Amino acid sequence: PIDPSFEENREQVDEHEGHAVWGPVDEPEELGIHGTHVAVDFDICLADGACLEDCPVDVFEWVDxxxxxxxxxxxxxxxxxxxxxxxxxxxxxxxxxxxxxxx
Ligand code: SF4
Incomplete structure (x- = not known):
């Protein structure tokens, strides 16, 4: 699972579409965590899509x-x-x- 203490355990290495990216990042195999208030560990995400379908305010968007x-x-x-x-x-x-x- 995502580390809930990622803000202490990782460093912000980038910004993407206005939100933080928390490293380490080594594309394309290692993508880090995107977001801070709503944080998604891209290295765990397997594109199930339930969050996109169920979020009542459409926080999520697909990225390649x-x-x-x-x-x-x-x-x-x-x-x-x-x-x-x-x-x-x-x-x-x-x-x-x-x-x-x-x-
Ligand atoms: Fe926030 Fe959407 Fe997740 Fe609800 S489903 S906690 S509104 S990101």
Missing amino acids: SPGHPESELKADPANEDQCIDCMICVDVCPVDAIDVDAG
């Missing part, structure tokens, strides 16, 4: 990740600022790739 060992699409928290902390995505993700900081 060709060459990644888990999946060639990732659920990007493109609109994390719109999150209402319902926790549905955390509950439906089959591989616990998502952390929402509702505190």
Whole structure:
């Protein structure tokens, strides 16, 4: 599962579409964690899609990740600022790739 303490254990190495990327990143095999309030571990995400379907405010968008060992699409928290902390995505993700900081 995603490390809920990623902000302490990782360093922000980049920014993508207005949200942080937490390393390490070594493309295409290692993509890090995207987002902070809504954080998705791209190295765990296997493109199940439940978060895209179930998020009531459409926080997630697909991004291509060709060459990644888990999946060639990732659920990007493109609109994390719109999150209402319902926790549905955390509950439906089959591989616990998502952390929402509702505190
Ligand atoms: Fe969307 Fe709810 Fe997840 Fe926030 S916690 S990203 S509102 S499903």
